[in-house]
Every structure is written in C-alpha cells, then in structure tokens.
Amino acid sequence: MANSGKIDPGLFALSTRHYDQNDRCYGEYRRGDYLLPVDDIEQDRLDITHKFLTVAREDSGPDQGNKRSQYGLHARPLPCNGPPRILDLGCGTGIWCNDMAEHYPNASIIGCDLNMMMIPPSILPTTQFFPLDIRDPTWGLDPNSMDLIHMRLLGGCITDWRAVYQNAFNHLKPGTGIFEHIEVDFRPFSYNNTLPENSTVHYWMKEVYGAFERSGKPLFPQDDPAAVLKQLGFVDIVHEDQEIPYHPWPEDEHLKNIARWFNLSMQSAIPAMSLAPLTRYAGWSAKDVHQLNTEVKREICISGMQEGHNLSKCWSDMPPGWVQDTSSRLAQIA
Ligand SMILES: C[S@@+](CC[C@H](N)C(=O)[O-])C[C@H]1O[C@@H](n2cnc3c(N)ncnc32)[C@H](O)[C@@H]1O
Secondary structure: OOOOOOOOHHHHHHHOOEEEEOOEEEEOOOOOOOOOOOOHHHHHHHHHHHHHHHHHHOOOOOOOHHHOOEOOOEOOOOOOOOOOEEEEEOOOOOHHHHHHHHHOOOOEEEEEEOOHHHOOOOOOOOEEEEEOOOOOOOOOOOOOOEOEEEEEOOOOOOOOHHHHHHHHHHHEOOOOOEEEEEEEEEEEEEOOOOOOOOOHHHHHHHHHHHHHHHHOOOOOOOOOHHHHHHHHOOEEEEEEEEEEEOOOOOOOHHHHHHHHHHHHHHHHHHHHHHHHHHHHHOOOOHHHHHHHHHHHHHHOOOOOOOEEEEEEEEEEEOOOOOOOOHHHHHHHHO
C-alpha cells in the first residue's frame, strides 16, 4: 500500500501463495527464505502467542514507570501530537495491529509482512496491510512519518538487524517517535538447577539454534539491541529481560498464568521452529524431527523441571530534530 496507496500486484500475488513440504505450508515469496510455516496451525500459534505476550506484559501496579506497558501491547505511551501513525514490521496474522486499532480508534495503523495469506481481511478500516520485505532498503513510506514502529518475534528472519533498526530510525518522527522490539530468547534456563544439561530441551534448542545460524538468520539477535540502538542515535533506551516459565509451577498467580499461555504456545512453536530448519540445515529426516519434538513437548510439561526462557523487551525514543540522511548516518557509525 505504502504512501502511493498502491500495492504492487506481482508482490501481493507472491505473498499470498504457498508451497507444501513435510505436511506444512510455507510462503512462496522468496521461497525457502522464511523458515516457519504459514498454514492454519501456524496462524493459530501466532494468535495464541499474542495472547501469551499480552498476558506476560500486562503488569502489575501503577508504579511501573517506564516498565508499565500499555494494554500489554506496547511500552511507552503514544505521543499526543495528533492521530498516531503506527507501523508493525512482520505483522504475521495482524493480531497486534487489530488490537492496537481497537484501543486507538483514531490511529492509522499499517502492518507489513512477506506472507499476506496469514492476514484475515482487516476488521477495522483504520488498519491496512501490505506486502514488504523489511530487509529491503526502501519501504515505500514517508521518512520521519511514524509515531510508533513495533517489531515482535522476528528472530530467525533477519541477518542484519542494524539495517532494519536504521530504517526504523529513518521512518520515525524526530523527537517523539518510539521504537519497540520484542523477542523470546529461546535458550532455556533452569530455576533451581532442575533442568539437567542432558535434557532433551537443551539438545533440541542447540540443534535448532545451530540450524538457524547456518541459515544465516540466527534465532536470537546476536548484537546487544540496546547498544545498536544507541549507536544509531536512539535515546532513552530500555532493555530488559523478563523470565517466563515453561509450565505453571510458580505460586505467583501472574507467573502461573503467563506460564499456562506460554506452554500452550510452545506446544505448537516446537514443531514450527524445528521442521524446516532441522531438515534443511541440519540433515535431519522429518520423521526424526517429529520424534524429537514429541519428547521436547513432553519434557516442558514435567512439573519437576522448572525451566523457562527470557522475554527480551527493548524500547527507545527518537532524538529531537533529526534530519534524515541515511548515507551520512551509516558513514558516522561505520
Ligand atoms: C514468528 S512470526 C511473528 C508475527 C508477528 N510479529 C507476531 O508477533 O505475531 C514472523 C513474521 O515475520 C514475517 N517475516 C519474516 N521475514 C520477514 C521479512 N524479511 N519481511 C517482512 N516480514 C517477514 C513472517 O512472514 C511472519 O509473519
């Protein structure tokens, strides 16, 4: 859609097609590039994961300051300088955009993705979706035009995070724009040493991480996001990790609730994240991957093993008065 209001029909057609492999569907746009499926099972997983993330980010008292999230959807209050313009990069099923549209009826919201077939018809007229590879140097949007740019769960999709952050910087309004990036760090950690080093969960993650590394798009950004944002000129940067247990052993009701949703999300994330990476980049057969997944899915439900992941949350603001000039900016940080 972009600023011209026109969608490239060729791009749109490609972004709505899929091919089948090992009983899952994958996107046709830049075939083989995006390693997760795009079928109904995956769409359900993304919507469940959205619920998990909003529960995880709903907090917890009025004194959270910077940490307090807005409806569990974003961290910093939107600027009050007119109807907000919001961009979601790699929007998946568009559920975050649609939730934002419900909370901010006067906002103009854009979601973009490689795989448009996952997006149901927009439920609210203020939300629009268009096909885009966010690694492309131009996004077809006005520079300095966005109040909030949001990215979530794009680990395993991007090689050069700095370039994407730079583009986000160029598209945000100077002085008031907000950038936010949320990822799950899937490397498991153990509470109370209850997850043995020889657990299947550890083995699974090592294999899956290795496969994504070999694909050239690591599952978790390797550079410290806050450091990269700082180098690019963002200000008021907050980066925090939030522990998320795999299953509801904690006594704390909020943690228990997070864990219930996270466990449900992981039951379908494990096959989604394993199948293409392990068969394409680690020499596994589909049958062996299924067997491994069954054991991992079982293990994350054993209540004696108190393990979890970290939710990595990073947000920052635009400095005032920045005039966009990508080439000189890149030269400055090189
Ligand atoms: C794991 S899903 C997360 C979806 C959404 N951000 C969420 O949190 O529900 C990753 C999404 O990023 C999209 N994607 C992957 N690589 C992309 C790229 N280079 N440009 C745009 N979208 C991309 C995929 O099609 C998929 O919809």
